[in-house]
Amino acid sequence: MILCTKPNILMLALNLVFYCCLSQVNSKKSVPLHGMTYSQLMQSASTKLTSHEYASALRDFSQAFKQHDSIGKYDYANAMVAAYKLDSIELALNWFSKGVELGLGLSNGEYEYFNNASDFPGLKDQPHYQASLVQISEKLNNQKSDKALKDKQWFQMIERNGENVKHNNDSLSVGFSLYWNDSGTSKVPYLVYLPKKSINIKNLKTIVFLHGGVVSTPEFSYQESAISSEPIFKVADSLGFIVIYPFGKKSYGWVNQKEAFYQILDIVEEIKGKYPLVEQEIYLGGMSNGGTATFWFASQSKTPFKSFFTFSGNCELKVDTIDWKKIDASRSLYSVNAIDDNVFPKDNIQRYYSEKSVIAQGWHLEMVESGGHGFIYDPTALNLFLIPFFKRFLNIN
Numbered sequence: 001m002i003l004c005t006k007p008n009i010l011m012l013a014l015n016l017v018f019y020c021c022l023s024q025v026n027s028k029k030s031v032p033l034h035g036m037t038y039s040q041l042m043q044s045a046s047t048k049l050t051s052h053e054y055a056s057a058l059r060d061f062s063q064a065f066k067q068h069d070s071i072g073k074y075d076y077a078n079a080m081v082a083a084y085k086l087d088s089i090e091l092a093l094n095w096f097s098k099g100v101e102l103g104l105g106l107s108n109g110e111y112e113y114f115n116n117a118s119d120f121p122g123l124k125d126q127p128h129y130q131a132s133l134v135q136i137s138e139k140l141n142n143q144k145s146d147k148a149l150k151d152k153q154w155f156q157m158i159e160r161n162g163e164n165v166k167h168n169n170d171s172l173s174v175g176f177s178l179y180w181n182d183s184g185t186s187k188v189p190y191l192v193y194l195p196k197k198s199i200n201i202k203n204l205k206t207i208v209f210l211h212g213g214v215v216s217t218p219e220f221s222y223q224e225s226a227i228s229s230e231p232i233f234k235v236a237d238s239l240g241f242i243v244i245y246p247f248g249k250k251s252y253g254w255v256n257q258k259e260a261f262y263q264i265l266d267i268v269e270e271i272k273g274k275y276p277l278v279e280q281e282i283y284l285g286g287m288s289n290g291g292t293a294t295f296w297f298a299s300q301s302k303t304p305f306k307s308f309f310t311f312s313g314n315c316e317l318k319v320d321t322i323d324w325k326k327i328d329a330s331r332s333l334y335s336v337n338a339i340d341d342n343v344f345p346k347d348n349i350q351r352y353y354s355e356k357s358v359i360a361q362g363w364h365l366e367m368v369e370s371g372g373h374g375f376i377y378d379p380t381a382l383n384l385f386l387i388p389f390f391k392r393f394l395n396i397n
Contacts, residue, residue, distance in 0.1 A: 038068045042075060049078060054085040073102035084120045092120070093128040105136035106143065147225075154225035158191065178222060179274075181246075183266040184259045189222040190246040190267055192275065193233055197240040205241040205281045205394050207232065208268060208305070212288025212312070214253035222247050231376050235386050239396050244271055254286075254293035258319040261296055268304050283394070285309030287376060288343070291335070292317065298333045298362075299323040308333040309393055312373050314344045315352035327360035334393060336366045343373040 036044065045060035061079040065071055076099030083092035096104075096114075105111050115133055117124040124130075158178035177192045209232045221227065227245075236243050246267055253260050264284075271277060284305040286294050291313020298308040299322045313335060315322070327333050335353075339346050346367060353365045368385065371378050376386060390396070 036063075038064050041067075045082070046078060049082055052085075054082050057082040058086055058088070071098075071102075073099040073104040075099075076102070077104055081120065084123060089122065089126065092123060093126055093132075096123070096129065097132050100132045100135055103139075105133075106139055111136050111140060150225040151223055154228065155223045158222070176228065179270070181263060181267045181270055183270075184252075184263040186252040186260070186263075188246060188248075188252070188260070188263055188267070189220050190244060191222070191227070192271060193236060193243040193245065195233075195236040195240050195242070197237055199240045199242070201276055202278075203281065204276060204278045205396075206244060206271075206275075206277050206283065207236070207241055208244045208246070208264065208282070208284040210246065210254055210264070210284070210286030210290025210293050211248065212286070212290050214248040214255050214289040215250055217249045217253070218251075220247040220249050231382060231386055234382055235390050238387050239390055239394065241390075241394065242275065242277070244268065248289070253289070254296075255289050256318055261293065261319065264297070265304065279304065280306060283307055283309070285311070286313070287311045288313065288373065294333070295322050295327075296320055298331065299326045301326065303331065305331065307331050307393070309389075310335040311376050312337055312341055312344060315349060315356070322356075324356045324360040324363075328362045330362065332362040332364060333360070334364045334366070336368060336389070338368050338371045338373065338375045340370050341373045341375075 041060045041064035045057045045064065048054075048057035048060065058079070061075075061082055064075075065079070076095045080092045080095040080099065083089075083095060099105075105114055111133075114136070117129075155178075158176045161173060161175060161177035162179050164173075174194050174196055177194075179190055179192065181188045181190060209230075211230070230245075232243055232245070244267065246264055248254050248260060251257075254264070268282065272279070282304055284294060284297050285291065285308055288311070291310030292315075294308050294310045294313060295315065296317055296319070297303055297305060308331070310333070335349075337344065337346060337349050341349075349365070350367075353363070357363050357365070368375055371381065375381060
């Protein structure tokens with residue numbers, strides 16, 4: 001699978017361009033013009049823009065736009081720069097306006113970049129340019145207001161569910177419920193998610209999922225409504241299992257604080273008293289920092305988990321050493337990493353696997369061809385990888 005990352009709007013300051021993943025911009029078939037497709041023309045224009053061949057770049061952009069009726073916002077941003085460098089101010093403003101209509105300026109750092117306009121100072125005082133900046137600002141304010149409202153409604157819902165959910169074998173409330181565990185030095189929030197799909201109480205499977213980004217998260221993020229879009233919950237809806245989702249942060253999480261690891265075990269015990277978990281069907285895994293932490297749980301002498309999985313995890317812990325011999329066939333660990341992961345490079349992962357899998361006979365490694373560190377967030381990953389993976393992992397027909 002391929003994960004197309006969006007272009008970095010700040011690249012222009014480094015004399016680079018926004019060209020990336022044109023297949024994400026338009027799914028229609030390109031029609032050749034003068035022997036070149038839209039994608040080829042855009043690649044050519046981007047190369048020329050980097051080389052300061054502005055006239056040639058402008059010709060390529062213009063030809064490409066004539067043959068395509070669905071153009072990406074970053075394509076317009078690139079073209080705007082080429083036009084500006086050739087003093088085609090009206091054309092540059094027109095393309096900037098079209099990019100703004102498509103959402104240009106709304107991602108992190110983009111508004112600041114265009115408001116500063118250090119790469120095209122001649123545009124900044126133009127009324128048309130200022131009007132587009134006002135349009136971006138209004139959209140950003142609306143986004144903030146919408147997010148604040150969604151986050152407020154989300155928190156009210158999960159808090160209410162946590163207080164009112166019925167904990168009995170006959171009636172389990174679907175959705176997210178918020179709980180707190182105070183067995184450690186920090187009071188830790190966690191979610192319990194019951195899927196939309198009807199569940200089999202007698203064979204109820206439960207996954208404890210440890211999220212990534214712990215080292216860059218200043219506070220527990222339970223009030224963020226975007227959490228509900230995490231892929232693991234979509235998989236749960238498809239396959240019908242419960243998800244326990246603890247929250248970690250830089251100052252207290254499953255990276256540098258060993259007590260936070262033990263608190264995960266306490267959370268599982270706490271949930272056993274609230275939900276009818278089947279003790280032989282509890283699993284643990286995670287993404288990135290959460291995947292790395294999974295190696296600790298898999299190498300403990302006693303664990304409540306049947307088996308383990310890691311996505312984009314590393315094979316080194318900061319709080320302890322991994323007892324590889326304890327990762328045996330009786331409680332297997334399945335790791336999946338991307339070949340093009342630039343956070344935990346494949347060579348390091350494969351070297352560890354080559355050295356340790358002889359000892360850790362329950363460890364299995366799979367490498368996906370592409371998608372980078374966040375390959376599970378690829379829009380295609382849910383159906384092409386995640387659901388099939390968990391069907392095998394959980395032995396679901």
